Amino acid sequence: YAYxxxxxxRAMVMxxxxxxxxxxxKSMMRPYRDVLVxxxxxYVSINYRLLLSxxxxxEMLNDLGLAIQFIRLNASFFNLDTTQMALFGVSAGAHLSxxxxxxxxxxxxxxYVVALVPPVDFSDPAFLTMGNQELQLFQINSLTGTNVAxxxxxxxxxxxxxxxxxxxxxxxxxxxxxxxxYAGQDELIPSSNLPRLLAExxxxxxxxxxxxxxxxxxxxxxxPELIPLLNQKILTGLSLSLD
Numbered sequence: 498y499a500y501x502x503x504x505x506x507r508a509m510v511m512x513x514x515x516x517x518x519x520x521x522x523k524s525m526m527r528p529y530r531d532v533l534v535x536x537x538x539x540y541v542s543i544n545y546r547l548l549l550s551x552x553x554x555x556e557m558l559n560d561l562g563l564a565i566q567f568i569r570l571n572a573s574f575f576n577l578d579t580t581q582m583a584l585f586g587v588s589a590g591a592h593l594s595x596x597x598x599x600x601x602x603x604x605x606x607x608x609y610v611v612a613l614v615p616p617v618d619f620s621d622p623a624f625l626t627m628g629n630q631e632l633q634l635f636q637i638n639s640l641t642g643t644n645v646a647x648x649x650x651x652x653x654x655x656x657x658x659x660x661x662x663x664x665x666x667x668x669x670x671x672x673x674x675x676x677x678x679y680a681g682q683d684e685l686i687p688s689s690n691l692p693r694l695l696a697e698x699x700x701x702x703x704x705x706x707x708x709x710x711x712x713x714x715x716x717x718x719x720x721p722e723l724i725p726l727l728n729q730k731i732l733t734g735l736s737l738s739l740d
Contacts, residue, residue, distance in 0.1 A: 506578040508739035511569060511607070512542040513561065515588030515614075517685075518640055519548050529585065532728050538735065539577060541568060542705045544592070546700065548639040554596065554663045555642075561597045581739050583609040585731075588685070588715065589617030592665065599666055599668035609738035610675040614715050616664040616686050617694040620656045622648075624685030637663075669697040674704045676734045678727055681711040682719065706730055 510533050512526035523542040533540045543558035548551035552560075565582070572579045582605045586594030591612035598607040616624075619637055625648045627633075638645055641659035645651060661667050675698075679691040691707075698705050707726055713719035717727075 504574050506572075507539045508578045508735075509538060509541060509575070509582040510735065511561070511565065511568075511582065511584050511594075512540060513545070513584060513586035513590035513594050514591045514616060516547070516585070517636060518554075518557070518589045519636070521547075521589070526585075526587070526590075532731060533585075533735075536732055536735070538739075539575060548636070553642045554593070554640050558597050558601060559591055561593060562604065569604045574691055577605075579605050581606055581608045583607065583735055583739060585611040586615065587613045588615065592617065595665035595672075596663065596668070598675075599665050599672050607673055609734055610673060611734070612675055613678045613704070614683060614686060614717065615665070615677070616690060617639045617664060618690050619660040619664045620666075621687055621690050621693060622651075623689050625651070628684065631712055655728065666694045666697050669694065669703060670701045672698055672701070672703040672705075674734065674738055675706075676730055677705060677707040678717060679707065679709060680713040680715060680717055680719075681709065682714045685715045706734060 499599060512523065514521040514523055523544050524679040526542045527528055530540055545557045568575060568577060568581055584598055584619045586595035592615045594610050595612050595615055595617060598610045605611060624633055630648065634645060637660065641663045643657045643659050645657065668738050677691060695705065695707060708723065710720040710723055
């Protein structure tokens with residue numbers, strides 16, 4: 498999906514859906530597009546290869562890059578400012594957005610990332626102490642192309658390099674300005690995960706904003722009164738970074 502403003506060239510916001518890297522579709526990002534369209538931003542919402550197709554995070558990041566390259570090559574049609582753009586992801590899409598922006602050279606420079614409830618550190622031991630450990634291992638192994646059998650293996654051998662390479666926290670030193678929303682009752686991402694990233698960003702004096710949803714699970718639905726604040730922070734961050 499794409500929205501094409503009729504005015505002078507505008508910066509692009511690329512929307513990246515969630516779904517645990519297993520499912521999901523670009524249509525899931527429709528609730529966020531109105532916030533962007535009202536402010537005149539060009540938005541593009543994309544799909545990417547998923548785990549069940551055999552893709553790892555590397556292929557998923559490649560798909561983001563291919564989409565950005567396509568948009569760049571067609572910039573005149575899209576009425577696009579090719580000097581800057583933003584990524585906006587939710588859950589797995591937020592993970593990919595952060596990882597791409599922090600670790601890759603983009604065909605269009607990325608100046609800002611909106612990341613809602615992102616997994617950011619697969620070396621956080623809490624990942625395997627919450628929820629279904631077998632499912633967590635399947636997802637991370639599939640995402641990284643590894644075959645870790647259980648938590649004991651991690652304790653004995655340490656975390657495999659692909660787990661670190663797939664974690665946005667690894668690239669905190671090259672982070673771009675970011676906005677995070679995270680949930681106090683998240684049932685999918687350990688509560689320690691995102692604060693670990695924020696501490697690392699502080700170490701490198703990287704700019705970020707965060708908003709905490711204390712009563713919400715992964716869907717951020719438990720604190721409806723905070724949604725207007727989140728939208729305000731999204732638009733303020735985009736304005737400061739892209740306009």
